[in-house]
Amino acid sequence: EAGVTQSPTHLIKTRGQQATLRCSPISGHTSVYWYQQALGLGLQFLLWYDEGEERNRGNFPPRFSGRQFPNYSSELNVNALELEDSALYLCASSPGQASRQETQYFGPGTRLLVL
Amino acid sequence: EDQVTQSPEALRLQEGESSSLNCSYTVSGLRGLFWYRQDPGKGPEFLFTLYSAGEEKEKERLKATLTKKESFLHITAPKPEDSATYLCAVDSGGYNKLIFGAGTRLAVHP
Numbered sequence: 001e002a003g004v005t006q007s008p009t010h011l012i013k014t015r016g017q018q019a020t021l022r023c024s025p026i027s028g029h030t031s032v033y034w035y036q037q038a039l040g041l042g043l044q045f046l047l048w049y050d051e052g053e054e055r056n057r058g059n060f061p062p063r064f065s066g067r068q069f070p071n072y073s074s075e076l077n078v079n080a081l082e083l084e085d086s087a088l089y090l091c092a093s094s095p096g097q098a099s100r101q102e103t104q105y106f107g108p109g110t111r112l113l114v115l
Numbered sequence: 116e117d118q119v120t121q122s123p124e125a126l127r128l129q130e131g132e133s134s135s136l137n138c139s140y141t142v143s144g145l146r147g148l149f150w151y152r153q154d155p156g157k158g159p160e161f162l163f164t165l166y167s168a169g170e171e172k173e174k175e176r177l178k179a180t181l182t183k184k185e186s187f188l189h190i191t192a193p194k195p196e197d198s199a200t201y202l203c204a205v206d207s208g209g210y211n212k213l214i215f216g217a218g219t220r221l222a223v224h225p
Binding site for chain 2 (some may be wrong): 004031033035042043044045048055056058088090094102103104105106107108109111
């Protein structure tokens with residue numbers, strides 16, 4: 001069974017640009033989560049999508065946004081990039097709200113570097 | 116405020132030297148405690164989910180236990196391939212937002 005996949009693996013942008021990161025969940029999973037892992041800060045929760053709706057949001061500015069598509073894949077957009085946005089962005093998936101199993105399974109991440 | 120603290124920050128072991136990693140937590144209502152393993156530059160790999168005090172789970176050389184205030188990850192006779200950062204996370208409040216600890220960096224030397 002394929003795990004969570006993310007693309008691209010690496011992304012280099014300059015300050016002020018926009019970045020788009022993509023995630024495909026494990027087959028059958030309807031919930032997708034985004035986390036930021038910046039150097040020295042640990043994993044920080046960004047967003048949770050389930051059945052196409054945003055269900056929860058972490059303490060990040062509005063320039064971090066996303067969406068979930070009908071096939072349950074997801075996109076994270078970061079507008080007006082700042083140097084401190086440089087981090088590993090991790091996507092995770094879980095079976096969804098209808099299931100009692102809420103374990104989140106992570107993808108390999110997208111390394112974003114803002115110059 | 117929900118909080119997760121892991122100790123020690125770093126641990127160096129000789130191959131075969133058993134030890135334990137600690138994860139203490141303060142949450143309003145625990146819905147689950149999760150252990151992950153993360154290798155450098157990669158995504159966290161799921162190890163265990165624990166739901167209630169007294170619960171234990173095992174996988175190969177690893178055993179996770181849970182009390183009302185903390186969890187332990189016991190590593191028995193570790194091998195060099197067990198070297199990684201071990202992350203503890205909690206889910207509280209029903210919003211599926213995992214709160215992670217800073218992790219324990221484990222190095223196992225032959």
